Amino acid sequence: MIWQTLYDNLPFLMHGTWVALQLLAALLALGLVLGLTLALGQVYGPWPARLGGWAFERVFRGVPAVVLLLLFYYGVTDFVALSSFLAAVLALGLRSAAYQSQIFRGAIQSVPAGQMQAARAIGMGRWQAIRTIVLPQAARHAIGPWTNEFSSELKATSLAYVIGVVELTRQAKYIVSNTQGNILIVFGVVALIYFIVNRLGNAVLYRVEARLAVPGFERRSP
Amino acid sequence: MTKSDEEVLRVEDLHKRYGDHAVLRGVSLTLTRGEAKVVMGSSGTGKSTLLRCINHLSPPDAGRVLLEGQPLTPATLNAMRRHIAFVFQDFNLFTHLKVIDNVRLGQRRILKRSKAAATERAMQELERVGLADRAHYYPAQLSGGQQQRASIARALAMDPKVILFDEPTSALDPELTGEVVTVMKQLASEGMTMLVVSHEVGFARTAADEIVFMDGGTIVEQGPPSTLFANPAHERTRAFLKVITHQESA
Ligand SMILES: Nc1ncnc2c1ncn2[C@@H]1O[C@H](COP(=O)(O)OP(=O)(O)O)[C@@H](O)[C@H]1O
Ligand SMILES: [Mg+2]
Numbered sequence: 385m386i387w388q389t390l391y392d393n394l395p396f397l398m399h400g401t402w403v404a405l406q407l408l409a410a411l412l413a414l415g416l417v418l419g420l421t422l423a424l425g426q427v428y429g430p431w432p433a434r435l436g437g438w439a440f441e442r443v444f445r446g447v448p449a450v451v452l453l454l455l456f457y458y459g460v461t462d463f464v465a466l467s468s469f470l471a472a473v474l475a476l477g478l479r480s481a482a483y484q485s486q487i488f489r490g491a492i493q494s495v496p497a498g499q500m501q502a503a504r505a506i507g508m509g510r511w512q513a514i515r516t517i518v519l520p521q522a523a524r525h526a527i528g529p530w531t532n533e534f535s536s537e538l539k540a541t542s543l544a545y546v547i548g549v550v551e552l553t554r555q556a557k558y559i560v561s562n563t564q565g566n567i568l569i570v571f572g573v574v575a576l577i578y579f580i581v582n583r584l585g586n587a588v589l590y591r592v593e594a595r596l597a598v599p600g601f602e603r604r605s606p
Numbered sequence: 607m608t609k610s611d612e613e614v615l616r617v618e619d620l621h622k623r624y625g626d627h628a629v630l631r632g633v634s635l636t637l638t639r640g641e642a643k644v645v646m647g648s649s650g651t652g653k654s655t656l657l658r659c660i661n662h663l664s665p666p667d668a669g670r671v672l673l674e675g676q677p678l679t680p681a682t683l684n685a686m687r688r689h690i691a692f693v694f695q696d697f698n699l700f701t702h703l704k705v706i707d708n709v710r711l712g713q714r715r716i717l718k719r720s721k722a723a724a725t726e727r728a729m730q731e732l733e734r735v736g737l738a739d740r741a742h743y744y745p746a747q748l749s750g751g752q753q754q755r756a757s758i759a760r761a762l763a764m765d766p767k768v769i770l771f772d773e774p775t776s777a778l779d780p781e782l783t784g785e786v787v788t789v790m791k792q793l794a795s796e797g798m799t800m801l802v803v804s805h806e807v808g809f810a811r812t813a814a815d816e817i818v819f820m821d822g823g824t825i826v827e828q829g830p831p832s833t834l835f836a837n838p839a840h841e842r843t844r845a846f847l848k849v850i851t852h853q854e855s856a
Pocket of ligand 1: 624629647648649650651652653654655656
């Protein structure tokens with residue numbers, strides 16, 4: 385009976401998973417681009433960039449994700465029309481940028497200063513040295529913590545349901561309402577789906593990490 | 607050792623201070639083509655700062671650096687640095703790149719050589735420093751002496767007009783300094799123009815055209831090794847030479 389219900393609702397669960405994955409990809413991409421920019425500004429930029437990055441990090445790491453979602457959806461939509469999906473991408477993406485900038489800043493700072501000096505000494509410009517020497521090494525320091533960030537943000541996508549994004553968790557809520565009950569089993573299946581997506585994502589990231597791990601940058605054990 | 611009188615590097619009255627500590631207090635010197643000059647002096651005397659000011663890794667507060675008559679300025683800096691190679695005390699090989707890629711990188715990105723040309727040249731230079739069989743190792747897989755030889759190959763592949771060495775052997779275990787000194791002696795005898803901060807007495811005696819003795823941010827004395835080692839004019843020089851020549855024989 386419940387299995388029949390689950391089977392009938394499988395397309396909705398799959399669609400919810402798909403929406404969650406889209407949200408995850410968009411927020412991680414926004415967080416990556418902005419987080420890297422903030423980190424570079426904080427390490428190499430003038431003081432306004434350092435101060436701005438610091439303030440941004442504090443704010444977005446200091447406010448609960450649900451509050452950010454509500455702020456962006458109800459607060460910002462008074463001024464610009466935002467779909468709930470877009471509001472979720474912004475709220476969670478900016479928050480992820482704060483976390484990712486912290487990861488990248490630490491990774492950049494753990495590249496020894498002599499690497500930059502050696503690059504400048506052969507005639508590379510500052511930006512060229514950052515691109516060809518510092519960032520490839522920083523990536524190797526960042527990939528481990530970034531894998532954790534991936535997992536956190538996958539789980540955080542479920543919070544988008546409070547502003548009506550029809551992602552996996554909200555789909556599950558609909559199924560429970562429509563079928564009066566079965567909470568345990570429906571959410572059990574949903575938990576399993578999150579778990580599987582997380583494992584698959586981690587497996588991919590571990591492979592990236594293993595490819596980056598050259599002697600001198602040995603990978604930490606997974 | 608094959609010194610001519612054509613001037614390659616001219617350093618004019620360099621000054622550098624960190625906070626209220628005047629580290630360089632007016633240093634001038636010249637290097638002619640093929641000349642090997644060794645800078646000595648006790649620790650903290652400003653030798654590294656001098657080398658770093660010459661290629662403007664630390665911009666000097668005052669004074670000028672001219673390479674073949676052209677002054678280094680912020681605008682010409684990147685273009686001129688390729689002609690002034692720097693060999694660091696702790697090697698600073700690019701950790702994420704294989705030895706061969708360390709030697710190819712500047713050739714490809716700065717000199718815009720083709721991959722084939724850069725590879726051929728890299729292998730020649732690795733051959734010259736005795737590391738051809740380590741071309742595909744990562745720096746972390748090499749001994750300190752091998753890493754320093756690789757960094758010399760990286761410098762040579764850029765066809766520098768002058769190489770600055772900052773205590774190239776002092777991060778090495780004693781049994782590994784010989785292999786690096788051998789390479790440097792060979793370069794000096796082949797007519798490479800080099801400014802070497804080093805306390806390797808063996809190198810200074812046999813390969814240097816001139817010894818420069820620094821103390822407290824200035825040059826106190828300079829002259830050919832035979833003169834300077836045999837009868838140093840200043841008390842500071844005498845005391846310092848006594849210490850390092852004693853270490854040498856110990
Ligand atoms: N980046 C820096 N900031 C502040 N002080 C420095 C810096 N670099 C060097 N110094 C100081 O300048 C002095 C000379 O240093 P250095 O040139 O490294 O001497 P040497 O190479 O002769 O041992 C030292 O007292 C050192 O502490
Ligand atoms: Mg020094």
